[in-house]
Amino acid sequence: MELSYLEKIKQECLEDIIRQYKRVNAGHIGSSLSCVDILVYVFFSVMSKEDKMILSKGHAALSLYVVLAKAGYFDHDLLDTFYGNGTLLAAHPPCNRELNGVHFGTGSLGHGLSLAAGLAFSNTFTHKKNNVFCILSDGDCDEGSTWEAALFAGHHRLKNLVVIIDNNNLQGFGRTEEVLDIEPLVDKWKSFNFDVVVAEDGNDFQSLDTAFTSFVTSNSDRPKCIIAKTTKGSGVSYMEDKMEWHYLPMNDEQYMQALEEIKNS
Amino acid sequence: MRKEFAQCIEKLAVENEKIVFLTGDLGFMALENIKNAIGDRFINVGVSEQNMISVAASLAYEGLSPICYSIAPFIVFRPAEQIRLDVCVHNLNVKIVGNGGGFGYGIMGATHHAIEDIAVLSSFQHMRCYIPFCNEDVEGVVDRMFSYSGPSYLRLGFGVKPGEMVIPPALPIRKVCEGSKITIIGLGPVLLNACEALKNFEKNTADVFVVSEVPVLELSEELQESIRKTKKLIIIEEHVKRGGLGEHIASLLMEKGISCEFIHMYVTGYVNGLYGNQVYHVEENSMDHVSIGAKIKALITA
Numbered sequence: 380m381e382l383s384y385l386e387k388i389k390q391e392c393l394e395d396i397i398r399q400y401k402r403v404n405a406g407h408i409g410s411s412l413s414c415v416d417i418l419v420y421v422f423f424s425v426m427s428k429e430d431k432m433i434l435s436k437g438h439a440a441l442s443l444y445v446v447l448a449k450a451g452y453f454d455h456d457l458l459d460t461f462y463g464n465g466t467l468l469a470a471h472p473p474c475n476r477e478l479n480g481v482h483f484g485t486g487s488l489g490h491g492l493s494l495a496a497g498l499a500f501s502n503t504f505t506h507k508k509n510n511v512f513c514i515l516s517d518g519d520c521d522e523g524s525t526w527e528a529a530l531f532a533g534h535h536r537l538k539n540l541v542v543i544i545d546n547n548n549l550q551g552f553g554r555t556e557e558v559l560d561i562e563p564l565v566d567k568w569k570s571f572n573f574d575v576v577v578a579e580d581g582n583d584f585q586s587l588d589t590a591f592t593s594f595v596t597s598n599s600d601r602p603k604c605i606i607a608k609t610t611k612g613s614g615v616s617y618m619e620d621k622m623e624w625h626y627l628p629m630n631d632e633q634y635m636q637a638l639e640e641i642k643n644s
Numbered sequence: 645m646r647k648e649f650a651q652c653i654e655k656l657a658v659e660n661e662k663i664v665f666l667t668g669d670l671g672f673m674a675l676e677n678i679k680n681a682i683g684d685r686f687i688n689v690g691v692s693e694q695n696m697i698s699v700a701a702s703l704a705y706e707g708l709s710p711i712c713y714s715i716a717p718f719i720v721f722r723p724a725e726q727i728r729l730d731v732c733v734h735n736l737n738v739k740i741v742g743n744g745g746g747f748g749y750g751i752m753g754a755t756h757h758a759i760e761d762i763a764v765l766s767s768f769q770h771m772r773c774y775i776p777f778c779n780e781d782v783e784g785v786v787d788r789m790f791s792y793s794g795p796s797y798l799r800l801g802f803g804v805k806p807g808e809m810v811i812p813p814a815l816p817i818r819k820v821c822e823g824s825k826i827t828i829i830g831l832g833p834v835l836l837n838a839c840e841a842l843k844n845f846e847k848n849t850a851d852v853f854v855v856s857e858v859p860v861l862e863l864s865e866e867l868q869e870s871i872r873k874t875k876k877l878i879i880i881e882e883h884v885k886r887g888g889l890g891e892h893i894a895s896l897l898m899e900k901g902i903s904c905e906f907i908h909m910y911v912t913g914y915v916n917g918l919y920g921n922q923v924y925h926v927e928e929n930s931m932d933h934v935s936i937g938a939k940i941k942a943l944i945t946a
Contacts, residue, residue, distance in 0.1 A: 484733065501703050528698070
């Protein structure tokens with residue numbers, strides 16, 4: 380798919396994200412903006428209908444919902460139920476297998492990679508051929524269970540598993556290098572028997588495209604890891620690289636500015 | 645029970661190609677036959693219980709029938725969140741097998757004991773805990789577990805059926821001994837100590853019921869009738885008081901308006917801070933046949 384077309388989809392998704400967060404006066408905006416480019420790229424440029432996505436950083440659920448709606452997994456109007464009582468679209472993906480495109484509820488970090496590895500591994504027995512994608516946050520990389528899953532994926536040579544790390548260097552209560560240094564990430568994932576490539580700008584389709592394309596041309600039997608260097612709050616200047624936008628809702632002025640910046644991007 | 649478990653799983657897994665057996669690096673001298681029988685459907689995932697449970701959840705999501713095996717404390721407490729979220733809230737068909745429930749691993753110490761497992765797991769959504777009464781009961785209970793397509797936990801222990809006892813086919817609640825003065829309900833092999841204790845009483849002293857599925861969804865009519873008749877009840881379990889069988893049954897009895905004199909025999913942990921084999925810990929917690937006999941006598945003569 381043409382990257383210019385992806386830009387159009389991204390812009391529409393960003394507008395949905397900002398509008399919905401404002402409508403419900405909720406936070407996790409920065410987290411959603413950090414990975415929306417990855418989700419748009421993977422859903423519209425890489426994934427087949429049989430492929431599966433696990434968003435381990437479930438707090439970016441709105442980003443996933445918006446992209447799923449855009450990709451036709453469910454009706455766009457369902458987004459207007461986000462965050463309300465009686466919705467399937469909770470602040471974290473639902474755990475009830477009722478929402479098309481959401482295979483597992485996530486929200487407690489450290490589960491996603493094991494779930495994705497299990498889905499990828501199931502092909503050994505079901506003889507399906509699909510790929511499984513998993514988006515991890517920096518915080519996910521703090522969890523011991525993530526590394527159990529990485530060992531498992533590397534050991535079993537799950538070549539149909541693609542891990543994308545939304546590496547924005549900000550986590551719940553500080554900068555990653557100050558809280559719990561996860562570097563050197565490339566060396567870590569390589570040492571767990573993954574093929575690793577860095578997308579130098581994980582909020583740029585060209586950069587993501589270059590990273591993904593390098594795997595397409597590879598015949599490796601290893602699981603893949605893309606370390607996407609992203610910016611929390613990407614696309615809204617006052618949110619970019621600011622930890623507080625993990626939590627804060629927008630006031631009216633901030634909302635108008637965010638919409639304006641997205642429209643003019 | 646591990647030998648009996650391995651035998652029936654080997655049979656089931658050969659017949660059913662959807663069964664995938666995962667172990668957390670345990671099963672030496674026990675699981676080799678399963679491994680040899682099912683080849684690549686037997687996976688040693690290493691010492692990584694959290695990953696094992698989530699991987700199993702995904703295998704179940706894809707329509708497979710995974711079994712996760714380790715010793716009871718390791719497979720219940722470390723991955724409790726994975727069981728709660730990835731398996732139970734999603735209501736997936738994952739069978740979790742813990743060997744050595746209660747004080748089963750004896751002198752191995754507190755790290756290897758599981759005396760709170762039923763409390764933790766039976767509180768999770770859709771989870772059913774299956775507890776065979778004795779070695780001879782394993783096959784029937786495993787069959788019951790496989791007839792349920794939600795999350796389940798099998799608590800294996802060790803106990804040999806008394807020669808004269810006839811154990812009815814597996815059901816959640818079964819009467820294994822007939823009597824009229826007192827009703828005894830138990831969970832797992834520790835109930836055998838009550839059967840031993842009853843040898844020192846008149847024949848037909850106690851109605852003895854074994855419970856092999858928790859949560860107890862319904863009290864059988866036979867059990868209700870027994871308690872109404874004897875008005876004296878002892879519940880025995882190699883498990884802590886909170887969240888165990890005693891609280892489950894007491895709650896159901898209150899809901900039904902059935903009152904009785906009641907003694908709950910449960911374990912409290914490490915009373916004197918010292919360690920020994922399973923028999924030692926059971927005695928220390930006053931669950932041996934002598935202690936149980938004293939309680940029976942006290943309640944009968946009360």
